[in-house]
Amino acid sequence: MNRRTWIQHIGLGSLAIIASGRLWALEKITRSDNEWKQQLSEAEYYILRDEGTEPPGSSPLNKEHRQGRYHCAGCDLPLFTSEMKYESGTGWPSFFDHIEGHIDTKRDFKLIWPRTEYHCARCGGHQGHVFDDGPKPTGQRWCNNGLALKFVPQSQG
Secondary structure (H helix, E strand, O other), X not given: OOHHHHHHHHOXXXXXXXXXXOOOOOOOOOXXXXXXXXXXXXXXXXXXXXXXXXXXXXXXXXXXXXXXXXXXXXXXXXXXXXXXXXXXXXXXXXXXXXXXXXEEEEEEOOOOOOEEEEEEOXXXXXXXXXXXXXXXXXXXXXXXXXXXXXXXXXXXX
């Protein structure tokens, strides 16, 4: 395959991303606590910035079944698609996979036993925890706080 065929194959947008050296890198967003408090509701701040958890069954996103994407409520980065969502029966929006490169994980020992906590890769906003009791094909359950997400219907991009 020559260079012209390769460029046509991957597309010019992909070439621009590769050329800029930012294939999976996201520009980080940093704000002061005051800036976050001005942008977020008190409940959103508690979850996204203080790593809190909303009560189970409290999120309207549990009943969201339209096509679209689930974005970080802190910075609008898409984290999940509606195709990744499933009903886990836990009371929180759950997904069996995530958009690659848009989530960072860390170990959490707040409940004594170790868990994997995950955050938005761009703004660091706490989203939830990932467990190994989900459905195929991944076997994972990305258990998310509804207040940490905003749903964007497919018709809105």
